[in-house]
Amino acid sequence: xxxxxxxTATLVAIPTENIDTDQIIPARFLKVTDKAGLGDNLFCDWRxxxxxxxxxxxxxxxxxxxxxxxxxxxxxxxxxSSREHAPxxxxxxxxxxxxxxxxxxxFRNNSLKLGLLPIAVDxxxxxxxxxxVEEEPTTQISIDLQNQAVVLPDGRAVNFPIDNxxxxxxxxxxxxxxxxxxxxxxxxxxxANHADRVNTLAR
Amino acid sequence: MSTxxxxxxxxxxxxxxxxxxxxxxxxxxxxxxxxxxHEVTSPQAFTGLRQKGLKVRHPGKTMATMDHGIPTTxxxxxxxxxxxxxxxxxxxxxxxxxxIPLHGIHSPNRGIVHVIGPELGLTQPGMTIVxxxxxxxxxxxxxxxxxxxxxxxxxxxxxTQCLLQTKPQTYAVKVEGTLGQGVSAKDIILNLISRIGxxxxxxxxFEYLGSAIRALSMEERMTVCNMSIEGGARAGMIAPDEITxxxxxxxxxxxxxxxxxxxxxxxxxxxxxDGATFDQEITIDANTLEPMITYGTNPGMGMPISGLIPDPxxxxxxxxxxxxxxxxxxxxxxxxxxxLGQPIDVVFLGSCTNSRLSDLRVAAQLVKGRKVAExxxxxxxxxxxxxxLQAEAEGLDKIFKEAGAEWREAGCSMCIAMNGxxxxxxxxxxxxxxxxxxxxxxxxxxxxxxxxxxxVAAAVTGKVTDVRTLL
Ligand code: SF4
Numbered sequence: 054x055x056x057x058x059x060x061t062a063t064l065v066a067i068p069t070e071n072i073d074t075d076q077i078i079p080a081r082f083l084k085v086t087d088k089a090g091l092g093d094n095l096f097c098d099w100r101x102x103x104x105x106x107x108x109x110x111x112x113x114x115x116x117x118x119x120x121x122x123x124x125x126x127x128x129x130x131x132x133x134s135s136r137e138h139a140p141x142x143x144x145x146x147x148x149x150x151x152x153x154x155x156x157x158x159x160f161r162n163n164s165l166k167l168g169l170l171p172i173a174v175d176x177x178x179x180x181x182x183x184x185x186v187e188e189e190p191t192t193q194i195s196i197d198l199q200n201q202a203v204v205l206p207d208g209r210a211v212n213f214p215i216d217n218x219x220x221x222x223x224x225x226x227x228x229x230x231x232x233x234x235x236x237x238x239x240x241x242x243x244x245a246n247h248a249d250r251v252n253t254l255a256r
Numbered sequence: 257m258s259t260x261x262x263x264x265x266x267x268x269x270x271x272x273x274x275x276x277x278x279x280x281x282x283x284x285x286x287x288x289x290x291x292x293x294h295e296v297t298s299p300q301a302f303t304g305l306r307q308k309g310l311k312v313r314h315p316g317k318t319m320a321t322m323d324h325g326i327p328t329t330x331x332x333x334x335x336x337x338x339x340x341x342x343x344x345x346x347x348x349x350x351x352x353x354x355x356i357p358l359h360g361i362h363s364p365n366r367g368i369v370h371v372i373g374p375e376l377g378l379t380q381p382g383m384t385i386v387x388x389x390x391x392x393x394x395x396x397x398x399x400x401x402x403x404x405x406x407x408x409x410x411x412x413x414x415x416t417q418c419l420l421q422t423k424p425q426t427y428a429v430k431v432e433g434t435l436g437q438g439v440s441a442k443d444i445i446l447n448l449i450s451r452i453g454x455x456x457x458x459x460x461x462f463e464y465l466g467s468a469i470r471a472l473s474m475e476e477r478m479t480v481c482n483m484s485i486e487g488g489a490r491a492g493m494i495a496p497d498e499i500t501x502x503x504x505x506x507x508x509x510x511x512x513x514x515x516x517x518x519x520x521x522x523x524x525x526x527x528x529x530d531g532a533t534f535d536q537e538i539t540i541d542a543n544t545l546e547p548m549i550t551y552g553t554n555p556g557m558g559m560p561i562s563g564l565i566p567d568p569x570x571x572x573x574x575x576x577x578x579x580x581x582x583x584x585x586x587x588x589x590x591x592x593x594x595x596l597g598q599p600i601d602v603v604f605l606g607s608c609t610n611s612r613l614s615d616l617r618v619a620a621q622l623v624k625g626r627k628v629a630e631x632x633x634x635x636x637x638x639x640x641x642x643x644x645l646q647a648e649a650e651g652l653d654k655i656f657k658e659a660g661a662e663w664r665e666a667g668c669s670m671c672i673a674m675n676g677x678x679x680x681x682x683x684x685x686x687x688x689x690x691x692x693x694x695x696x697x698x699x700x701x702x703x704x705x706x707x708x709x710x711x712v713a714a715a716v717t718g719k720v721t722d723v724r725t726l727l
Contacts, residue, residue: 070579071454071554075693080672084325084339086299086346098695103681127575129455132488132554133693135390135404136297158424158458158490159390163406216422218282229408230308233416236277236285240418243276243287 054168056226060149061195062122065112066186067096072126073133074160078142091138092145113146117190125182126153130171131160140164150196152203154179165219166229170196172203172213181205198224263529266495267426267461270401270526274384276418283420289383291413292369293320293356295347296674297388301411302350313417315355319378322347322361323368325674328637328664331362340675354414367640367666370394370608374478375642377507381496381523386413391608391690392491393484397477398504399496399526401461404485425535427460427489431468433542438724440618441476442610442688442707444468445483446548447540450558457489460536463528464494468542474503475614482609483690486555495527547723550692550705551595552583557692559595561710561722567591586694587702588682595704595720600684603634603715604697605708607671607689611639613646615688615708620652622712622726628660629718635662635677637669661715673698686714 082094100111107114124143130153131139140163143151150170164171174182185192185206195204198220202210222229264272276285298320305312312318325340327333335341344361351358359365365372370391373379381399386392390404405419413419431444449456462484464477472480477494484492501520504510511519546560557580559566565584568591571577584591589598605611605619616638628634636656638644644666647653653663670677671689679685679701688711692703704720713723 068575069582070575073554073691073693075691075696079695079699080324080674083296084337084343084674086342087303088300098699127579129458129488132454133390133691135388135406137300137388137406137408140406155455155458157455157488159404159406159485163408166406166408216283218420229420230412230415232282233285233412233418233420236416236418239277239285240287240416244417247287 054223054226054228057149057168057170057198057223059195059197060122061193062149063117063120063191063193064123064125064152064182064186065118065121066125066183067112068125068127068183070127071129071132074131074136074139075133077131077139078136083136083138088141088145090145091142092147095142095146119147122147122149123194123196124148124151125186126151128154130156132157135159135163137163137167140167140169144169152179152182165215165223168223168226170198170223172196174203174211174213178203178211263532265426265528265532265534266399266463266493266526267401268532270382270384271423273382274401283422285418286384286421288386288413288417288419289317290373290378290385291318292373292385292387292392293318293410294324294369294387294389295322295343296324297407298350298410299343299346301388301407301414302354304411305354305414310415312354312356312414315357317417318356318414319359319373320347320351320356321359321366321369321372323366324668324672326361326667327675328667328669328677331665337676364641364645367642368608368611368668370478370482371612371639371643374398374474375507375640377504377510380504380510380519381500382526386419390485391482393489394478394482394608396481396484396491396493397474398500399493399523401491401493403490424461424490425459427457427462428534428537429462429464430466430537430539431464431542432466432539433468434471435468435542435545438547438709438727439545440707440709441472441479443545443548444540444542445480445486446550446555446558446705447545448538449483449487449556450548452487452538454486454554454556455488457484457487460489462487462489462492463534464492465528469494470497473614474499475612478612479609483555486690496523497527547707547710549595549710549720550703551587551589552580553586553692553694554583555690555692555705557583558705561720562594562596565589565591565593565595596722598684598720600632600686600714600719602679602683602685603632603711604637604670604685604687604689605635605711606637606639606669608639608668609690610688610708611637611643613643616643616647616652617650619708619712620655622709622723623659623661623716624655626659626716628715631718632715633662634660634715635664635670637664637677638666640666659716670697672696686711686720
């Protein structure tokens with residue numbers, strides 16, 4: 054995982070509510086055995102015409118979209134399936150953070166494990182960001198993970214929640230698996246203590 | 257087991273029994289009893305293991321099958337999709353290399369992962385179960401804590417048999433009363449989601465309680481728990497009881513003899529204690545439930561079959577209004593209109609929500625003596641090869657075929673439209689699956705989610721029909 058400390062970048066908006074993972078990356082693109090290339094099909098069915106050519110006015114096909122590092126999306130972003138292909142595709146396109154008013158549980162979990170920041174802000178800030186993107190699309194905002202803050206162009210800092218564990222992992226760029234492996238002794242002890250549990254399948 | 261301690265919920269008991277470590281400020285290390293693996297969300301996890309030089313900690317607590325991309329055409333028709341072939345081969349190689357039991361392409365036990373787990377008796381009360389698939393919630397019907405995980409987490413569980421988890425909150429869904437004729441388990445869950453919305457359960461684990469839930473068979477309970485995720489909850493659970501034990505007894509992986517007795521005793525201690533509290537609750541009156549159907553592009557956009565499509569103009573919240581407008585535009589539907597009478601192109605009976613033997617039986621009973629409407633393609637896709645065999649032994653396949661339906665091999669099929677089974681742009685389908693997102697069943701396809709009964713009613717009349725008029 055890449056380290057993430059601070060980011061100053063432009064953002065683009067796809068403000069639709071309840072964007073599900075089938076929109077983020079349709080199921081037909083899940084027939085892959087690696088993570089490469091998924092970014093090209095991010096939002097595929099909204100992004101390309103029936104003949105496969107890009108819709109020129111869809112924001113991800115614009116120069117502005119390609120430069121943006123932050124995606125501003127509607128409420129309950131990432132609902133639906135558990136496919137990690139969704140955050141892979143979002144990161145593959147070049148985004149490092151998604152801002153919304155809320156996220157679906159599994160998407161949020163998956164993103165945090167990869168270092169894609171899911172940033173939940175209040176409705177008012179969300180609206181402010183939306184109008185900012187509309188009125189001054191080249192404006193940059195900053196994300197400061199250490200201080201858990203989104204810094205708006207007017208200097209206002211809006212805090213966002215993130216659990217300490219994920220935050221530390223992302224700040225240091227370390228995989229969460231390491232923490233689990235660090236518990237090898239505890240896992241062994243647990244298994245020894247529960248050896249008689251009937252639910253324990255073949256060992 | 258539990259003496260006079262604070263009353264606990266089913267969820268809390270299972271959670272507590274699986275805590276390996278809980279350091280303050282960090283997520284809990286939770287032990288996983290059963291890990292189900294399929295071809296689509298696992299390849300990158302195995303690659304991760306290889307790159308790190310890791311082994312699978314407990315191949316015996318892991319079970320793999322292939323379901324998502326597998327064609328449902330007869331077994332002698334070769335698979336042509338190169339990408340699907342690659343995923344199949346990869347899973348075979350991975351299982352072989354890491355010693356994981358696999359119900360592969362030719363296994364008589366192959367099927368949708370959430371159908372075969374229970375069928376084989378692997379799913380047992382009190383367990384923690386995960387799978388790289390959000391409908392893992394299905395297994396909660398047995399009084400397990402079962403939820404979907406991403407591929408990074410698949411790797412974590414393969415390597416350590418554990419998962420890092422933050423404790424969710426609990427949500428009691430009480431369903432009291434008796435379901436009317438033509439109303440089924442699917443209608444309970446569609447009703448719940450239409451009320452709380454698709455984000456209503458985010459951060460929670462549902463426990464379904466009440467007389468209407470206790471009266472359901474195991475297969476019906478699985479239908480309810482299956483769609484917990486459509487309400488935003490990663491898991492949904494139902495306390496085990498005699499119905500659960502009867503279903504499990506004698507299944508291949510179920511405990512036998514003395515172990516069975518011990519198991520039953522342990523399982524009896526699982527149900528939520530009197531006086532235990534939940535963080536949130538809702539009550540549904542089963543007596544007044546009607547068959548449900550969705551009209552929009554998420555499972556929360558549902559209504560009683562006789563209802564009228566809601567009017568965006570009546571919604572105050574701007575973004576909610578826009579969401580509904582966008583949905584109706586995609587669906588090609590008018591606000592204020594009924595769905596009854598809406599012509600249908602395809603009917604899909606299948607998916608991990610409704611593809612078990614009882615679903616096929618109920619559907620076949622209604623199909624019997626009727627014909628599929630000329631304008632309709634009716635696909636019947638059993639959830640597993642075992643379901644298919646049993647249905648054929650009962651002659652259900654003949655009933656479907658005589659009526660003009662397609663009787664196909666087991667798999668996820670048009671639920672996710674990865675295997676070639678899909679809607680054409682603009683087509684309308686009544687589907688017994690769980691997701692009606694844009695393009696879910698094929699690019700441009702439009703899905704109405706409903707119960708197997710409502711699906712058959714549409715298949716034989718060619719339009720959205722209240723099944724109660726056919727009973
Ligand atoms: S049937 Fe559908 S929802 Fe169930 S596991 Fe397969 S693709 Fe997922």
